[in-house]
Amino acid sequence: MNHISESLFVGTAELEHTEMYLKAIWHIKEKEGQSKVSTIARMLNVRQPSVVQMLKKLDEKKLVVYNKSGVRLTQEGKDIGTSMMRNSRLLEVLMKDSLKMEIDEEMVCGIEHHMNEQFTDALCTMLKHPRKCPHDLAIPKGKCCENT
Structure with a gap:
């Protein structure tokens, strides 16, 4: 019997989702300077309430600082976005x-x-x-x- 030594990798959708948000925020800052919920929503083609929910999660994970004035990447968030x-x-x-x-x-x-x-x-x-x-x-x- 022939044993297969190759293994398959299953990525985590949550990690990729996080990385996409950090990449989007990084890219918006590069082009426009200030990241707004509406701009992030437009870039990622998602609804604004979804963006707000994700930004709160990223804030809890210390990847962004999110408040009424907007969102900015922490050093760890910036490193991932970069x-x-x-x-x-x-x-x-x-x-x-x-x-x-x-x-x-x-x-x-x-x-x-x-x-x-x-x-x-x-x-x-x-x-x-x-x-x-x-x-x-x-x-x-x-x-x-x-x-x-």
Whole structure:
């Protein structure tokens, strides 16, 4: 009998959900400076009450500071958001420049949550540490970029 040594990975939807919110807040801050519930809702295509509920959870987890004046990332939230943006922008460079294919944002979103720092740094190094994604937005630097 042939035993299968390969194992399957089941991701956690809750973790990916958290990462998407932190990525959205990070991205909005990069473009507009101030993250509002309405802007987050529009970007993630969810209703505002859902955003408020999630922001309260993220606040409890100390990933954001959420109050009447708006929302801002804590250092831990910012680190996760930065990592997610770095992953997605490097994947966009990989698709467009190396694989010569159209950028598939749904695929990028599916992959970015499963990249660890070692993989991301290896991808960045392979791509020769690009500073801009195909949308002409800055790619956050990683440890691998310190000597470039």
